[in-house]
Amino acid sequence: MICYVAAEHAHGDVRVPLTPATAAALVKLGLDVHAHPGLGRASHYADEEYQAAGVAFTTEHVSGLHRADLVLRVRPPSATDIGRMKRGAVHLSFFDPFHERGLIMAFAHAGVSAVSMEMIPRTTLAQKMDALSSQASLAGYAAVIQAAARLRRALPMMMTPAGTILPARVFVIGAGVAGLQAIATAKRLGARVEAFDTRPAVEEQVRSLGAKFVKIDLGETGQTAGGYAQALTPEQIARQQAAMVKICAQADVVITTAKVFGRKAPRLVTAEMLAGMRAGSVVVDLAIESGGNVEGAVAGEDVVTSRGVTIIGQPCLEGTVAHHASQVLAANYAAWITHFWDTSKRALRLDPPDEILRGCLITHGGAIVHPQFVP
Ligand code: NAD
Numbered sequence: 432m433i434c435y436v437a438a439e440h441a442h443g444d445v446r447v448p449l450t451p452a453t454a455a456a457l458v459k460l461g462l463d464v465h466a467h468p469g470l471g472r473a474s475h476y477a478d479e480e481y482q483a484a485g486v487a488f489t490t491e492h493v494s495g496l497h498r499a500d501l502v503l504r505v506r507p508p509s510a511t512d513i514g515r516m517k518r519g520a521v522h523l524s525f526f527d528p529f530h531e532r533g534l535i536m537a538f539a540h541a542g543v544s545a546v547s548m549e550m551i552p553r554t555t556l557a558q559k560m561d562a563l564s565s566q567a568s569l570a571g572y573a574a575v576i577q578a579a580a581r582l583r584r585a586l587p588m589m590m591t592p593a594g595t596i597l598p599a600r601v602f603v604i605g606a607g608v609a610g611l612q613a614i615a616t617a618k619r620l621g622a623r624v625e626a627f628d629t630r631p632a633v634e635e636q637v638r639s640l641g642a643k644f645v646k647i648d649l650g651e652t653g654q655t656a657g658g659y660a661q662a663l664t665p666e667q668i669a670r671q672q673a674a675m676v677k678i679c680a681q682a683d684v685v686i687t688t689a690k691v692f693g694r695k696a697p698r699l700v701t702a703e704m705l706a707g708m709r710a711g712s713v714v715v716d717l718a719i720e721s722g723g724n725v726e727g728a729v730a731g732e733d734v735v736t737s738r739g740v741t742i743i744g745q746p747c748l749e750g751t752v753a754h755h756a757s758q759v760l761a762a763n764y765a766a767w768i769t770h771f772w773d774t775s776k777r778a779l780r781l782d783p784p785d786e787i788l789r790g791c792l793i794t795h796g797g798a799i800v801h802p803q804f805v806p
Contacts, residue, residue: 432778434768435499437492438467441506442746445473445753446760448503448523451480453765458485460769461777462501465489474753501779503764510537518542518797521779523764525549525562528793528804529693535804538794544781545794548763550801552790553658559766560787564608565759566749571612571688573748574715575601578684579620581713581733581741587621598623602682603642604675604699604724605689606633607660609717613686614642625678628689629663629671630654647674659692668697672704680707687724688717695722702726702736710739720746 434457436449447470449457454464468478468488478488489495496502496515507526510533516522521544526534528547538545548562558564578601579586588598601617603610603626610626614637617624624642628634629652637644649667654660663671679685679700685708690696696718705714705727716728727734728744735741749756770787773780781788781795793801 432462432500433498434462434464434501434503435489435495436464436466436470436503437495438470439504439506440473444506444747444750446505446747446750447471447474447476447753447757448505448761448764449481449486450476450757450761451484451486452758453761454481454486455484456765457768460772461774462768463487465495465499467492467495471757474757476754476757501768505760507531507534510534513537513541513543516541516543520544521546521781523548523767528801535793535799539797539799542797543794544792544796546767546791547793548791550791550793551763551767552787554786557787557790560763560770562760562763565763566756567608567688568612569749569752569756569759570717570747571609571614571686572616573751574609574613574686574688574717574743575616575620575684577743577745577748577751578686578713578715581743582683583711584683586617599683600625600681601684601686602626602645602675602678604628604685604687605718606637607688607690610686610688611636611640613688613717614640617684617686618642622684625682627671627675627678629660645674645678647671655692657692660689662691662694663697668699672699672701675699676704676707679704680709682708683712685712685714686717687715689724690718690721696724698722698724698726700725705736705740705742706738708738708740712739713741713743715743715748717748719744 464486466486502522504524523546525548551560586599589596599622601622601624603613606626606628618641626637626642627645634644716725718724719730728742771779799805
């Protein structure tokens, strides 16, 4: 079975779905792994390391895709590339199936089995394949580092003979995987951290990291069976915004990570709230790729408001630590492949009744098979 990995750096994202370590594991399983030379160069994985792991290099992208039984990529493919794949091949990537109907149709039409990395169930059994978590964790870390680099203040308290520097105040909105890592990072750097999430279960986790949980009474918020937040009503959002005005005004850094799975992110930080913040404060919008939590945030840019507040709208912050983001992401891909590998047939076995597969397989056998996307 041939596995092909193209070297793609779409939108400046240099993460890769295959590292030398995972290549060695796939070769050991019995896969014939082909990749484009220079695949991991930008994330500091050398060609020689891939070759030592048993990867065969090819510069023929079109025939690489055409011959492959399995294609790995980080970002969504183009419809053209889908059309170049052979029927029955398997494609693993993030591709935002909730908003990419055209790609789903193209996969079905090409007879390609499309696996959506964002749809892998967040269950204990699938934990090793949970690419949303592995990437969100690094994004949360990077958000604090990026904010600290722009903040013209120190984060920790420092007592010096020349006077005392007070700790910076960090407010994290949304304490899921990314938010909890942002809290932990800001705490390690010595900041005073507060956080809020609509899921009440999070309070204990926030406290255990040494941060203060901000209490806002929004009435019934709840969560889905899968553990995700429910969308709030407009009245609840307004109450949340009103309660956060003062906390934002006192914060040096606000990090927003609030998302509602499969839907547009809620707008939580308004222009009015930004106007109340001190000049020099920094806001990081980690939900920018799903619509943004912060009014005025622009994807891919730092926006400085007229009051001197910097809003960081850089998408894919985990890409700033691409070496480690790739390490864990590639491990997620390898775990998926290993789980579905049939040792006797030396091929992938896509077993429809499998609980993990039911969650993440969107197209198969020329049709859309995932119930959420069936027309
Ligand atoms: P996410 O990226 O969908 O959302 C980020 C956070 O934003 C969530 O904590 C959510 O509650 C919060 N949020 C949504 N609306 C908000 C609002 N208006 N104000 C403040 N916060 C708001 O979530 P995620 O980080 O991917 O995690 C989702 C869930 O999955 C969590 O419960 C997490 O514990 C769970 N999870 C389970 C596993 C596992 O069991 N293997 C692995 C990873 C995550």
